[in-house]
Amino acid sequence: MADRQEIFAGTQPVRERHRIDADRLADWMRANVPGFRGALSLANNGGFASVRSVGRHFDLSGATAVVLRVLGDGRRYQLRLATDARHRGIAVSFGAGFDTIAGQWIEVRVPLDGLQASVRGSLLEGQTMDPARVREIGLLVADKREGAFALSVDWIALD
Numbered sequence: 001m002a003d004r005q006e007i008f009a010g011t012q013p014v015r016e017r018h019r020i021d022a023d024r025l026a027d028w029m030r031a032n033v034p035g036f037r038g039a040l041s042l043a044n045n046g047g048f049a050s051v052r053s054v055g056r057h058f059d060l061s062g063a064t065a066v067v068l069r070v071l072g073d074g075r076r077y078q079l080r081l082a083t084d085a086r087h088r089g090i091a092v093s094f095g096a097g098f099d100t101i102a103g104q105w106i107e108v109r110v111p112l113d114g115l116q117a118s119v120r121g122s123l124l125e126g127q128t129m130d131p132a133r134v135r136e137i138g139l140l141v142a143d144k145r146e147g148a149f150a151l152s153v154d155w156i157a158l159d
Contacts, residue, residue: 035071035152036139042146048121049149052080052138060131063158065111071152072100076143079110082136083129087119094118094129095140100151109159 036051060066066079078095085092094115098108117127121142137156141149 035150036141037148037150039148040141040144040146042144047144047146048140048142050080050138050140050142052082052136054136056135056137058134058137060112060134060158063112063131065109065159066137067157067159068098068108068110069105069154070098070100070108071105071154072102073148073150074100074102075141075145075149075151076100077151078140078142079108080136080138080140081115081129081134082138083133084135085117085127085129087117087124087127090119092117092119092124092127093138094127105154 036049038049040047040049060081066081068079070077076097076099078097080093080095082091082093094117096110096114096116098110100106100108112129112131115129117124117129139151139153141151
């Protein structure tokens with residue numbers, strides 16, 4: 001008989017009874033874990049929805065990208081970062097889009113040097129983001145497609 005050290009040392013393959021059914025887990029997550037979800041309406045110049053952190057400061061100095069692990073619905077979303085930058089007194093957002101795959105967890109890498117400055121959906125030229133001064137991290141769906149949307153975020157990290 002092997003000693004306890006041999007039995008409990010190192011790694012072993014996951015036993016079949018302990019394996020996770022990824023599809024069943026995704027269904028459970030959709031049903032039980034709140035995320036960024038709702039219904040887009042085109043009324044009153046709609047067709048977009050967003051969520052963001054408020055009252056925080058993030059120093060992204062030294063990072064080259066933001067990486068997210070998301071469970072999406074097949075729609076295109078945007079990662080939005082904001083600093084104290086202003087254009088005509090209005091906060092500037094720096095964003096880039098990413099696609100999701102309906103019902104699948106994926107990792108999305110958004111390079112910081114690919115972010116585009118905008119104010120209320122209008123692109124700006126000549127604005128650069130100071131990564132040391134990020135005060136908001138947000139998500140946006142703005143595809144002007146009426147109907148339900150859902151995006152769950154497992155984690156957000158820097159690369």
